[in-house]
Amino acid sequence: MAEDQNRTYDSQYLLRLPSGMRDRIKAAAAGNNRSMNAEIVATLEEKYPSPQKDLELSTLASWLDYVETGGPDEEFDDRLFEINDRLGKHQATKHLRLSLLVNGESEDMTANVILMRRHPEDDGR
Template identity: 45%
Template sequence: MTDDDSKFPSELADRFQVRMPPGMRDRIKAAAEANNRSMNAEIVATLEKEYPEPKPEAPEFDRIYALMSHIHAAETEEEQDIRMREANMVLDAANAPIRLQFSAERDYQGKRQIFMAMGPLGAIRRR
């Protein structure tokens, strides 16, 4: 058992000392009380809003859903096939581990359903 195993997570977290202008500590304390959290939690929450974690490099799901909607909006199955190939080319260009495919099932309008197939890069290839 190491020394770190016996410590609380808060004792292992990065620490950073900040000099605040007069009155700021009181404003943070008031905001923390209003939000029912500690001053530390209030500061971290404020920093998370201003400095969110970077987004992953793979296309975001809203972009993928937009591609799926574009395919689904095609009037003919031939046009759907063309849009499916184009969408998968976009995903390939972004090195996304996601491929779009048609399901054997159809939706309420009789159109083929689209789903995402996920796997390691290069594991799913166009046929």
């Protein structure tokens, strides 16, 4: 509940809730150890993040570069996991992941890091 007390609010909105929703919000708030207001605001923040929380394309490009050239090849999987974890934490990119695309065989083999849509069956990485 301390987070609710530390915020500055400049707007109020009277909200009519469907039957039973108030009780569900109250239970969720208690489970998260915060006020109902803080629970509602947290839920709205998750659905409607402020624009500065969205990632810019230049950030994604720098992350891709980090995965491709950020250190020894034996750390590649760790770097890929780290960036996919970061992508999953942002509202704007939680549906994306970096993956390795391998083409060809033996000496003709090429590998590229690509940005692709995360599928529901993915383990999140």
